[in-house]
Amino acid sequence: MDNMCTDELDAESAQQLDLAERELKAALIFAKFSSTSYSAGNLQRATDARSKAKAVCASAERRLAVRGADHVRPHSVKLIWKEVQSALEDLPALRFGSRVNRAGS
Numbered sequence: 001m002d003n004m005c006t007d008e009l010d011a012e013s014a015q016q017l018d019l020a021e022r023e024l025k026a027a028l029i030f031a032k033f034s035s036t037s038y039s040a041g042n043l044q045r046a047t048d049a050r051s052k053a054k055a056v057c058a059s060a061e062r063r064l065a066v067r068g069a070d071h072v073r074p075h076s077v078k079l080i081w082k083e084v085q086s087a088l089e090d091l092p093a094l095r096f097g098s099r100v101n102r103a104g105s
Contacts, residue, residue: 023060031087
């Protein structure tokens with residue numbers, strides 16, 4: 001019975017790891033879309049995509065934290081994680097100031 005519980009935990013860990021890896025890939029897509037949108041001048045889409053990238057990345061981080069220590073993560077997950085973090089850091093700062101329309105200006 002103890003061996004069966006261990007197998008179930010391993011299967012659950014593998015599933016969580018797979019989901020985290022998929023989330024990181026999605027986060028990378030959102031980060032790249034944000035950069036492309038910013039370059040095209042579409043600040044709203046850039047902001048939305050950045051927000052989604054960060055949310056999906058946070059979800060993946062929670063899954064990986066539940067799974068255990070950093071040293072048990074496969075190399076592929078570590079590479080995707082670094083790529084996502086780099087892509088998010090490379091995004092330009094998007095600041096929206098209040099726009100004031102002045103009559104006669």
